[in-house]
Amino acid sequence: MSQDAYSEGDLRNTGMALRHDREWDYELERIIDEIEERDATKVGLQFPEGLKRRGPAVADDLRELCDDDVTFLLSGQPCYGACDLDTYLMRRTDVFVHFGHSPMKESDKIIYVPLFSNVDPFPIMEESLEELDDPEENPDVGLVTTAQHMNLFEDMCEWLEERGFEVHTRRGDDRLTHEGQVLGCNYASADIDADQVLYVGGGKFHPLGLAMEHPDKNVVIADPVNNVVTIADTEKFLKQRYGAVHRAMDADKWGVIFCTKIGQGRWEKAQEIVENNENAYLITMDEVTPDRLRNFNMDAFVNTGCPRITTDDGPRFHKPMLTPGEYEIAVGNEPLENLEFDTFHGTW
Amino acid sequence: MSQDAYSEGDLRNTGMALRHDREWDYELERIIDEIEERDATKVGLQFPEGLKRRGPAVADDLRELCDDDVTFLLSGQPCYGACDLDTYLMRRTDVFVHFGHSPMKESDKIIYVPLFSNVDPFPIMEESLEELDDPEENPDVGLVTTAQHMNLFEDMCEWLEERGFEVHTRRGDDRLTHEGQVLGCNYASADIDADQVLYVGGGKFHPLGLAMEHPDKNVVIADPVNNVVTIADTEKFLKQRYGAVHRAMDADKWGVIFCTKIGQGRWEKAQEIVENNENAYLITMDEVTPDRLRNFNMDAFVNTGCPRITTDDGPRFHKPMLTPGEYEIAVGNEPLENLEFDTFHGTW
Numbered sequence: 269m270s271q272d273a274y275s276e277g278d279l280r281n282t283g284m285a286l287r288h289d290r291e292w293d294y295e296l297e298r299i300i301d302e303i304e305e306r307d308a309t310k311v312g313l314q315f316p317e318g319l320k321r322r323g324p325a326v327a328d329d330l331r332e333l334c335d336d337d338v339t340f341l342l343s344g345q346p347c348y349g350a351c352d353l354d355t356y357l358m359r360r361t362d363v364f365v366h367f368g369h370s371p372m373k374e375s376d377k378i379i380y381v382p383l384f385s386n387v388d389p390f391p392i393m394e395e396s397l398e399e400l401d402d403p404e405e406n407p408d409v410g411l412v413t414t415a416q417h418m419n420l421f422e423d424m425c426e427w428l429e430e431r432g433f434e435v436h437t438r439r440g441d442d443r444l445t446h447e448g449q450v451l452g453c454n455y456a457s458a459d460i461d462a463d464q465v466l467y468v469g470g471g472k473f474h475p476l477g478l479a480m481e482h483p484d485k486n487v488v489i490a491d492p493v494n495n496v497v498t499i500a501d502t503e504k505f506l507k508q509r510y511g512a513v514h515r516a517m518d519a520d521k522w523g524v525i526f527c528t529k530i531g532q533g534r535w536e537k538a539q540e541i542v543e544n545n546e547n548a549y550l551i552t553m554d555e556v557t558p559d560r561l562r563n564f565n566m567d568a569f570v571n572t573g574c575p576r577i578t579t580d581d582g583p584r585f586h587k588p589m590l591t592p593g594e595y596e597i598a599v600g601n602e603p604l605e606n607l608e609f610d611t612f613h614g615t616w
Numbered sequence: 617m618s619q620d621a622y623s624e625g626d627l628r629n630t631g632m633a634l635r636h637d638r639e640w641d642y643e644l645e646r647i648i649d650e651i652e653e654r655d656a657t658k659v660g661l662q663f664p665e666g667l668k669r670r671g672p673a674v675a676d677d678l679r680e681l682c683d684d685d686v687t688f689l690l691s692g693q694p695c696y697g698a699c700d701l702d703t704y705l706m707r708r709t710d711v712f713v714h715f716g717h718s719p720m721k722e723s724d725k726i727i728y729v730p731l732f733s734n735v736d737p738f739p740i741m742e743e744s745l746e747e748l749d750d751p752e753e754n755p756d757v758g759l760v761t762t763a764q765h766m767n768l769f770e771d772m773c774e775w776l777e778e779r780g781f782e783v784h785t786r787r788g789d790d791r792l793t794h795e796g797q798v799l800g801c802n803y804a805s806a807d808i809d810a811d812q813v814l815y816v817g818g819g820k821f822h823p824l825g826l827a828m829e830h831p832d833k834n835v836v837i838a839d840p841v842n843n844v845v846t847i848a849d850t851e852k853f854l855k856q857r858y859g860a861v862h863r864a865m866d867a868d869k870w871g872v873i874f875c876t877k878i879g880q881g882r883w884e885k886a887q888e889i890v891e892n893n894e895n896a897y898l899i900t901m902d903e904v905t906p907d908r909l910r911n912f913n914m915d916a917f918v919n920t921g922c923p924r925i926t927t928d929d930g931p932r933f934h935k936p937m938l939t940p941g942e943y944e945i946a947v948g949n950e951p952l953e954n955l956e957f958d959t960f961h962g963t964w
Contacts, residue, residue: 312900320911324869324897339887344873344901344908356876357900521672525692528704539687549672552660552705553692555903560692563668 292319292383294326299365300333302379308362314343314354316368319383326367346555349451351531351574351612353378370415370445372531373615384419389468389492390427396490396497400464403432408462410436410485412450412478414469417492421448424468436460442614450474452576453612455481466490467500473580475500480609509579509594509607516588516598519567522548527573529554530616534572537592541570545599558585570595575610640667640731642674647713648681650727656710662691662702664716667731674715694903697799699879699922699960701726718763718793720879721963732767737816737840738775744838744845748812751780756810758784758833760798760826762817765840769796772816784808790962798822800924801960803829814838815848821928823848828957857927857942857955864936864946867915870896875921877902878964882920885940889918893947906933918943923958 303311311330315323320342327340341361343354350369358364358377368383400409409428413421425435425448437448440456448457450467455478458465464486467475470493479487479500487500522545526538542548548570553560556577561569569589571578578591591610596602651659659678663671668690675688689709691702698717706712706725716731748757757776761769773783773796785796788804796805798815803826806813812834815823818841827835827848835848870893874886890896896918901908904925909917917937919926930937939958944950 317911321913323912324914327897339890339898341874341898341900342912344899344904344912346908354900356902526689542687549675550687550689551692552689552702554704556692560694563665564671564690564692565669566672 292322292386294329294367294383295381296326296329296333299330299363299379299381302363303330303334303338306362309337310339310341310361310363312341312343312354312357312361312364314345314347314357314364314366316347316349319368320347348576349531349574350380351453351529353530355530368416370418370449372443372445382415382418385416385493387417387492389417389420389424389490392490392492392495392497393424393427393466393468396466396488397431399486399488399497399499400433400466403434406464407432407434408436408464409433410458410460410462410465412437412448412455412458412465412467414451414471414474415445415449417469418446418449421446428466434462436462443612450478451612452477453574453610455609455611456613458482458485464488468492470494473576476502476505477575477609477611480505481611505579506607508582510604512582512588512590513594513598513604513607516568516590516595519588519598520547521566521568522595523551523561523564523566523569524548525556525561525569525571525573526550526552527554527556527571528552529573532573532612533616534592534612538572541572541592541595561589562586568598575612578610639734640670642677642715642731643729644674644677644681647678647711647727647729650711651678651682651686654710657685658687658689658709658711660689660691660702660705660709660712662693662695662705662712662714664695664697667716668695696924697879697922698728699801699877701878703878716764718766718797720791720793730763730766733764733841735765735840737765737768737772737838740838740840740843740845741772741775741814741816744814744836745779747834747836747845747847748781748814751782754812755780755782756784756812757781758806758808758810758813760785760796760803760806760813760815762799762819762822763793763797765817766794766797769794776814782810784810791960798826799960800825801922801958803957803959804961806830806833812836816840818842821924824850824853825923825957825959828853829959853927854955856930858952860930860936860938861942861946861952861955864916864938864943867936867946868895869914869916870943871899871909871912871914871917872896873904873909873917873919873921874898874900875902875904875919876900877921880921880960881964882940882960886920889920889940889943909937910934916946923960926958 323342343357345354350372365379367381371380428435438457439447443454452473458478466488468490470491475487475489479502489498524538524541542550556573568587571589572592575591578589582589593608597604671690691705693702698720713727715729719728776783786805787795791802798805800821806826814836816838818839823835823837827850837846872886872889890898904921916935919937920940923939926937926939941956945952
């Protein structure tokens with residue numbers, strides 16, 4: 269994935285380099301109300317990576333609206349999802365605002381500001397009709413999207429229904445806040461009774477996970493950010509993963525990564541692996557980066573944390589890194605054909 | 617610093633690529649005693665970067681000596697000093713062992729295993745005599761070293777006294793565990809009544825800080841790891857720092873980094889800066905890395921955390937990064953000649 273040249277619909281083209289300008293609603297008034305209600309003097313603001321550069325301006329606007337004794341702190345911790353909650357900053361501020369992701373778990377301590385995209389998805393949905401079955405022949409279609417387009421989900425459903433489709437949606441499980449929402453690590457909302465699913469959103473990772481999780485379904489991608497319609501193709505992904513599994517098969521020493529981020533811990537899984545392999549060592553960390561693993565003299569790694577790190581960033585690591593399921597294949601406990609996309613369920 | 621080619625006595629030659637083999641005493645019996653006494657089932661092990669590759673073998677040895685129900689967890693968090701304590705792992709384990717650094721603050725929760733070097737310092741001290749004044753003319757000499765040579769400190773003192781020197785030592789302040797110890801951020805142990813100081817230890821950063829903090833003293837470096845004697849020279853360092861200050865003078869927007877590591881927080885300093893500069897923004901993080909700062913659209917940064925990051929890693933950042941003292945110069949509150957080495961005092 270990460271080795272490929274940039275292409276249309278590429279995950280890396282979103283956020284920092286958009287074709288369409290976006291204006292976000294930072295819900296300043298809601299934040300100010302909370303600050304006043306709680307007599308807050310310390311306010312933490314956490315933005316996803318692609319929006320961190322907007323943080324100072326948001327802090328400026330909030331300062332203007334506040335008493336002088338309020339100090340704003342911008343989180344500098346990496347943030348790619350609601351599981352990347354900056355718990356240090358959260359615990360040490362009177363009001364803590366997490367921008368751009370929907371709540372993985374509600375908490376009085378956290379104000380979630382969703383930052384819905386203002387890109388119009390309907391022109392690209394119009395184009396996507398060419399890739400969906402004719403509703404007269406097969407009206408059943410699943411519909412999923414990401415948090416930033418959630419505000420238009422009902423409209424998207426209606427739009428499809430007006431064109432003769434029977435739209436199947438579900439909320440999925442606890443980890444998902446909204447009906448029809450997908451995360452990079454959870455596609456339970458696509459467990460619907462239709463053999464085609466329309467994914468409306470940017471990036472390649474989400475629809476890829478979707479296609480891996482639902483190999484029996486045709487996954488049509490309507491990307492309103494990069495203005496392109498494609499069909500999810502798992503072949504390259506599978507090839508990369510088979511390659512990683514094969515390279516790890518000769519490994520003697522395994523580093524088993526337990527991620528300490530609040531939404532990414534799978535302790536039982538990590539412990540199960542080390543209990544059954546005397547050459548496996550538990551390594552704990554928050555950010556899983558190539559630099560941090562280089563100093564451990566291991567032959568391969570199993571990452572029980574975020575699957576996007578394993579599969580999307582995998583090639584950047586000096587040794588093969590596998591998901592827990594892939595590990596079972598590499599050590600011979602499971603056959604190669606059982607290779608699956610790694611997903612997370614539940615919250616914390 | 618980091619831009620230079622590797623050279624004799626280079627900080628980066630220590631730890632991972634030593635000329636002398638080392639064998640460390642991991643004090644396994646002391647650890648096992650604690651595990652048994654506390655009926656521990658979870659044991660955390662934290663090694664400095666250069667020794668992380670030894671972690672799995674130490675875990676193996678401990679496993680052999682323990683009941684099967686004890687799980688060992690290796691910290692994967694970056695670790696360069698006692699201020700890099702992995703507090704997450706510490707709080708979630710029954711026994712937590714921090715290897716290779718002396719206690720910045722004693723705690724029942726932490727077993728500190730010092731890992732003293734077994735390199736013989738006396739041959740290189742013999743060579744260093746050529747750079748020290750003749751004791752018949754000027755017998756006063758200060759003696760300082762790092763945690764890993766602390767076990768021989770008394771012997772070093774005696775060795776110098778036998779050669780006619782009057783050895784001046786002191787403990788410095790709270791942040792230092794031992795008489796004569798220096799940290800990269802604290803040289804209070806060299807506040808002694810002598811115009812020459814002998815530093816016994818590896819690396820370039822410590823003696824550089826020493827020479828910056830004590831510009832009136834001749835700092836002689838006896839490096840027993842790389843087997844070289846040199847005189848600390850602050851000229852290149854000062855040039856680099858003046859360069860960074862000058863480049864930051866035009867900055868409009870300042871990112872003020874508050875480091876959330878337990879031993880690196882200077883909240884009052886950080887808050888003072890943002891209170892007096894409306895174009896300064898507080899950014900909180902644990903690891904201060906170029907990647908994390910790139911997404912903030914700032915013209916310059918002030919790092920209130922570890923001064924080694926600012927000065928040693930500074931050139932790796934995309935925008936100038938200053939110490940708090942250098943910031944005061946860049947914004948015109950202090951004259952250029954007040955440039956000093958940034959130090960830390962106290963614990964947490």
